[in-house]
Amino acid sequence: MKLPTPRWWYVRENVPAPVTRALLKPLSWIWAWATARRIAKAVPVDPGVPVICVGNLTAGGVGKTPVVRELLRRLRAWGIEAQGLSRGYGGTLPGPLLVHPESYSAAEVGDEPLMMAADAPIWIARDRAAGAKAAAGHGAQVLVMDDGHQNPSLKKALSLVVVDGETRNGEWPLGDGSVFPAGPLREPLKVGLARADAVVLMMPDDLETPDPDLLAVFTGKPVLVARVKPAAAPPSGPQMGFAGIGKPWKVERALKAAGCDLKDFAGFPDHAAYDERTLKILAAQAEAHDAGLVTTEKDWARLPPAWRDRVTAWPVRCVFEDEAALDALLAPLLKA
Numbered sequence: 001m002k003l004p005t006p007r008w009w010y011v012r013e014n015v016p017a018p019v020t021r022a023l024l025k026p027l028s029w030i031w032a033w034a035t036a037r038r039i040a041k042a043v044p045v046d047p048g049v050p051v052i053c054v055g056n057l058t059a060g061g062v063g064k065t066p067v068v069r070e071l072l073r074r075l076r077a078w079g080i081e082a083q084g085l086s087r088g089y090g091g092t093l094p095g096p097l098l099v100h101p102e103s104y105s106a107a108e109v110g111d112e113p114l115m116m117a118a119d120a121p122i123w124i125a126r127d128r129a130a131g132a133k134a135a136a137g138h139g140a141q142v143l144v145m146d147d148g149h150q151n152p153s154l155k156k157a158l159s160l161v162v163v164d165g166e167t168r169n170g171e172w173p174l175g176d177g178s179v180f181p182a183g184p185l186r187e188p189l190k191v192g193l194a195r196a197d198a199v200v201l202m203m204p205d206d207l208e209t210p211d212p213d214l215l216a217v218f219t220g221k222p223v224l225v226a227r228v229k230p231a232a233a234p235p236s237g238p239q240m241g242f243a244g245i246g247k248p249w250k251v252e253r254a255l256k257a258a259g260c261d262l263k264d265f266a267g268f269p270d271h272a273a274y275d276e277r278t279l280k281i282l283a284a285q286a287e288a289h290d291a292g293l294v295t296t297e298k299d300w301a302r303l304p305p306a307w308r309d310r311v312t313a314w315p316v317r318c319v320f321e322d323e324a325a326l327d328a329l330l331a332p333l334l335k336a
Contacts, residue, residue, distance in 0.1 A: 007249070009059075009184040010171045024182035032179045035150055035187045042152035047132035050142050050157035050333040051085075054200075055149025057192045058174065058184040061246020061270065062164045063202035063228050065112050065298070066318035068146045070226075071330075072120040075142055080334060083140040085131050086113045087147060088124030090271040095125035096134035111271060111301040112146060128153045142333060149195065150186050157333050161196040163218075165203040165225070166250070167211040174217065189217070198222040198329060202318075204250075205229055206257050224325055231315035234260035239294045239312075240286035241265040244272030244302070251296055255314065263289035271302070279307055 008020075054068045068084060075082035088095060091110035099109050099117040106114050113122045121138070125131025132143055132154055145154065149161055164173035175183040186192065193199075199218045201210055205227050215223060238261050243251040248267030255262050264285055268274075286293050293311040295303075300313035320326045 009175045009178075010173060011175070021176075021178065021182050025178070028179040028182040031181070032187055036191065039150065039152045044152055044155040045129040045132070046155040047129065047136045047143065049132075049136045049140055051132060051145055051154050052142065052158045052160070052330075052333065053145045053148045053154075053156045054160050054162060055145075055147055055196075056186060057149070057161050057163060057189065057196075058186060059180060059246060061250065062162045062173070063226070063318065064162045065116065065146060066228050066316060067160070067162055067200055067202075067226065068144050069116055069119055070318040070320070071144045072116070074326075075144070075330070075334075076120060078334070081139050081141040082120065083135045083138070083143055084113070084116055084120055084122040085128065085135060085143050085145045086110065086116075086122060086124050087126055087128070087151075088113055089147075091124060093124065094127075096123055096127070096131040097125075098123055098134075098138065106302040107273070111298050114301045115297050116146070149192065158329060159195055159197050160200050160224075160329075161192065161198075162200045162202055163214075164247070165201045165207070165210050165214065167214055168204075168207070173214070193218065193221060196221060198224060200224050200226050203227050204257075205254070222325065222329070224329075225321040226318050227321070228254070228316045229319050230254075230258045231317045234258050234314055235292055235294055235312045237261060238263045238289050238291035240282065240289055240291045241294050242268065242282055243296050243299050244268030244270060244274075245296060245298060246270045254316070255294065260294070263291050274299075274303055274307075276304070279303070283310070 054064055056062055056064055072082050072084055088110040091108050093108045099113045099122045101117045109124050113124050116122045123131045123135045128151055135143055179185045199221050201223050203225055234255055241255050241262050252265040294314050295311055297313045297315050
């Protein structure tokens, strides 16, 4: 059973769960050592086309997939045959295969690839090098890889790391600096930042400027500020919300900030599978409030087909504040 993201990971001061953190520290050292060893031993493959990697320094819930979707949209609007590449986390099929939304389920290819395939060609492959070669053979001129900052199998033309910019309510997106499972980091911060070409700081829509202390962490790296904004208004009337992402509480906040009449909200672990029993419980809670059901597009992709007409998918998109700075990073890749 997949466990929810520990909220104490994201607290820097007056650190909670000190005993738990201490007990998990030895495991975090092993995790960091294994990650560093795997990256050091790898010989990256050049698939023959530029690869833009959109990755994380921490566990999920930072807005990485909206960034991938926006890069694909932007490149394709320029007439570039940009295609996406994903591991297909949560899916059973190993790939490489091109995701056709009408032919596959989230259980087969993963929720994020299924969602993104409505916008652009998306490949899944547990072997990223094989997937990249398949996409290049299928006409891809640029590949945008969803996740993979810690995956060294491909030569990357541009590495972006997405970081949550939320620093209110006692939260600190990098935690106390501990590596998983004692904290949210996938590897030591300095090590991960050293391989990044730029940072995408995903700011809450209602917070105007980034925290100076957080910006100071990324000194020496270009920082692109982006925001996840509603692509449509939330459904009208009372709503019961739910989400299974890295930080489900952020969906609750976003719905309320967008004016949703949210009566209740249920958070689930990232990529949670919604079985009939769980959905009936959610439906009963909604009925008790005389409310509809609303969730993210990613969660909606995991719903059984029979439930999709009963739940509203609330779409969002990534908006970069300085589009010229983003274009300046992308343009050299298109001349290669």
